[in-house]
Amino acid sequence: MSRAITNRRKTITTIAAWTIGLLIFFPIMWTILTSFKTEAEAIADPPSLLLFEWTTENYGVVFERSNYAKFLWNSIIIAVGSTLVGLLIAIPSAWSMAFVPGRRTKDVLMWMLSTKMMPAVGVLYPIVILARNSGLFDTHFLLVLVLMLMNLPIIIWMLYTYFKEIPVDILEAARMDGANLKSELIYVLAPMALPGIASTMLLNIILAWNEAFWTLNLTTVDAAPLTAFIASYSSPEGLFYAKLSAASTMAIAPILIMGWFSQKQLVRGLTFGAVK
Amino acid sequence: MATQQSRSLAKLMNAPAVLMLLLWMLVPLCMTIYFSFLDYRPLRGVYEWADGFENYSRFLSSSSFTSSVMVTLIMVGGILAITVIGGVFLAMLLDQPIWGQGIVRILVIAPFFVMPTVSALVWKNMFMNPVNGLFAYIWKFFGAQPVDWLSQAPLFSIIWIVSWQWLPFATLILLTAFQSLDSEQLEAAEIDGANSVSRFFYIALPHLSRAITVVILIQTIFLLSIFAEIFVTTNGAFGTRSLTYLVYQRVLESQNIGLGSAGGIIAVILANIVALFLMRAVGKNLDR
Numbered sequence: 001m002s003r004a005i006t007n008r009r010k011t012i013t014t015i016a017a018w019t020i021g022l023l024i025f026f027p028i029m030w031t032i033l034t035s036f037k038t039e040a041e042a043i044a045d046p047p048s049l050l051l052f053e054w055t056t057e058n059y060g061v062v063f064e065r066s067n068y069a070k071f072l073w074n075s076i077i078i079a080v081g082s083t084l085v086g087l088l089i090a091i092p093s094a095w096s097m098a099f100v101p102g103r104r105t106k107d108v109l110m111w112m113l114s115t116k117m118m119p120a121v122g123v124l125y126p127i128v129i130l131a132r133n134s135g136l137f138d139t140h141f142l143l144v145l146v147l148m149l150m151n152l153p154i155i156i157w158m159l160y161t162y163f164k165e166i167p168v169d170i171l172e173a174a175r176m177d178g179a180n181l182k183s184e185l186i187y188v189l190a191p192m193a194l195p196g197i198a199s200t201m202l203l204n205i206i207l208a209w210n211e212a213f214w215t216l217n218l219t220t221v222d223a224a225p226l227t228a229f230i231a232s233y234s235s236p237e238g239l240f241y242a243k244l245s246a247a248s249t250m251a252i253a254p255i256l257i258m259g260w261f262s263q264k265q266l267v268r269g270l271t272f273g274a275v276k
Numbered sequence: 277m278a279t280q281q282s283r284s285l286a287k288l289m290n291a292p293a294v295l296m297l298l299l300w301m302l303v304p305l306c307m308t309i310y311f312s313f314l315d316y317r318p319l320r321g322v323y324e325w326a327d328g329f330e331n332y333s334r335f336l337s338s339s340s341f342t343s344s345v346m347v348t349l350i351m352v353g354g355i356l357a358i359t360v361i362g363g364v365f366l367a368m369l370l371d372q373p374i375w376g377q378g379i380v381r382i383l384v385i386a387p388f389f390v391m392p393t394v395s396a397l398v399w400k401n402m403f404m405n406p407v408n409g410l411f412a413y414i415w416k417f418f419g420a421q422p423v424d425w426l427s428q429a430p431l432f433s434i435i436w437i438v439s440w441q442w443l444p445f446a447t448l449i450l451l452t453a454f455q456s457l458d459s460e461q462l463e464a465a466e467i468d469g470a471n472s473v474s475r476f477f478y479i480a481l482p483h484l485s486r487a488i489t490v491v492i493l494i495q496t497i498f499l500l501s502i503f504a505e506i507f508v509t510t511n512g513a514f515g516t517r518s519l520t521y522l523v524y525q526r527v528l529e530s531q532n533i534g535l536g537s538a539g540g541i542i543a544v545i546l547a548n549i550v551a552l553f554l555m556r557a558v559g560k561n562l563d564r
Contacts, residue, residue, distance in 0.1 A: 009372075010372075010373050010374060010375070013369060013372040013373070013374050014374040014375045014376070016369060017369050017370060017372075017374045017377075017380045018374075018376070018380055020366065020369065020384070021379075021380040021381075021383035021384050022383060024383060024384050024386070024387060024440070024443070024444075025383040025384070025386055025387075027387070027395070027398055027399065027402075027403065027440070028386055028387065028390065030398075030402065030410070031394075031398050031402065034402065043408040045413065046413060046417075047410065047413055089292050089293050089296065090293060092289035092290070092292070092293075093289060093290045093292070093293035093294070095289060096285075096286035096287070096289040096290045097286075097290060099286075100282055100283060100285075100286035102283065102286070106559075108290070108294065110555055110559055112293070112294075112297055113555065114551060114555060115297050115300065115301045116497075117497055117547060117548060117550075117551035117554070117555075118301065118305070118544060118547065118548075119500060119501045119520065119540075119543045119544055119547045120501055120503075121501060121503075121520045121523045121524055121527075121540055121543055122305065122308055122523075122540040122541060122543050122544035122547075123304035123305055123307075123308055123540070124523070124524065124527055124528070124540065125307075125308065125311060125527045125528075125533055125536065125537060125540070126303070126304035126305075126307035126308055126311070127304055128528070129307075130303075130304070130307075149296060149297070149300040152293065152296070152297060153297070156293060181285075206389060209391065210389070210390075210391040210392060212391060212392045212393050212503065212504035213501065213503045213504065216393075216503070216504060216507065217524075217528070226391065227391050227392070227393045227504070228393075230391065230393040230394050230397055231393045231397075231504070231507065231508055233397055241401060241402060241408065244397065244398075244401065244402075245398075245402070248394045248397070248398060251391060251394055252389065252390050252391060252394055255389045255390075255391070256386060256389050256390070258389075259385070259386070259388065259389035260382050260385070260386075260389075263381070263382075263385050263448065266385075266388075266445075266448060267448055267449050267452045270445070270449075270494060271449060271490050271494060
């Protein structure tokens with residue numbers, strides 16, 4: 001095959017890939033662009049792609065009028081909180097299963113995974129009732145707890161697959177050299193496990209941030225995160241395209257950026273190691 | 277080798293996770309099973325035992341159950357078809373040498389990170405709205421009558437929105453699988469005179485079959501419980517009421533707890549049938 005043909009082929013595939021990529025990304029780009037338009041220009045006929053009066057007033061309005069900061073704060077608490085608590089419980093669990101596997105370890109792992117398969121709607125009413133009766137409905141504590149439990153199997157599985165890759169020989173060598181459990185953890189395991197823990201954390205913040213079944217059904221005002229805030233725009237009087245776009249852009253921007261960093265871990269985390 | 281001491285320590289370290297998941301799974305599920313045998317309608321003050329499996333037989337024989345199963349099947353099937361077929365082609369394209377591959381990858385993966393309520397609302401208002409939506413402008417530009425997507429083709433619209441969110445997932449996983457394909461095998465086939473079509477069907481596709489299975493199973497699990505997209509766009513109207521949404525409405529909107537709980541248990545059973553296959557696929561991998 002001559003070089004010219006390869007180059008021509010590369011040009012064609014490049015054009016095709018970029019066209020499809022831009023089409024797929026277009027709704028997001030359109031939302032971001034609309035957020036910088038005035039309301040009149042957002043529904044102008046014909047719509048303009050770039051040649052409009054750029055304004056940032058929508059962001060100010062969204063912040064002032066709708067208590068946006070509170071929803072944002074709730075999202076952060078729920079996503080980060082549930083992930084950190086989840087890690088606290090999952091790290092010892094995954095560590096023990098990866099390094100001291102017993103006869104039942106595989107069954108336990110599979111069972112944990114199976115809890116993730118239960119459709120949330122099957123336990124909707126009991127959870128709502130338990131939340132109401134305990135006075136925890138619409139609190140950060142409840143959302144952190146529920147989302148932590150929902151994602152716990154994924155956290156454990158991801159950590160398990162990472163820990164599994166740490167060579168056991170190194171641990172044994174450390175033990176031979178007289179390292180006790182504490183120094184084994186701090187000096188041997190932690191440095192090798194940290195990257196895996198970091199990517200697990202990233203993916204789970206994303207999952208918790210975007211969760212929209214429990215957050216919609218277990219909150220009303222006090223603990224409602226951005227998912228609920230955006231859903232409130234679906235009522236007819238909320239039809240302000242530019243402001244809707246500004247609110248949406250702010251709701252997805254942090255996660256988009258985090259997501260781009262964690263694309264590789266996404267495959268591992270969401271297929272439970274079944275695709276490598 | 278692990279000592280007796282480290283074994284009991286390991287059990288202790290695993291205990292909190294196991295206990296919490298056990299409680300999380302058993303307590304609410306047992307409550308739902310209990311409720312499913314009650315005639316419990318709090319708005320009317322009714323709280324008594326139902327007649328045996330009455331709730332189950334009523335739920336299963338109602339026309340809304342049959343239609344919700346149809347809606348669920350069409351929705352999940354449509355989304356799977358679009359994302360898997362689209363994902364295979366997209367992954368194949370992205371696997372080729374192209375300029376700016378990293379950036380294209382980022383563009384393609386982005387929709388997966390958009391929260392469901394945002395993507396549903398953006399599509400609903402800014403694209404599918406019959407007056408101000410972008411599709412309406414495009415239709416008018418070509419002299420066609422704008423379509424009110426969410427009332428004229430509601431099921432298709434929801435399939436479209438959710439497919440947009442899940443296509444990146446399928447693409448990313450299939451791309452990972454493509455990249456582990458042995459290029460020497462492909463080159464050997466090429467030298468032996470196999471054209472690109474037969475190379476695709478006889479080498480690439482069999483190699484992908486495992487990844488495709490995983491994509492289908494995982495997506496099915498998630499897609500069976502699509503909620504926010506229906507909640508925001510049609511609220512279950514216009515024949516878009518899936519099984520999940522039907523149970524949600526029975527339980528929280530019409531407050532017929534007994535009937536809704538029976539529906540919830542049926543949803544759990546159906547999801548577990550799918551889950552069984554997924555677990556088998558994942559379990560095989562653990563042995564390796």
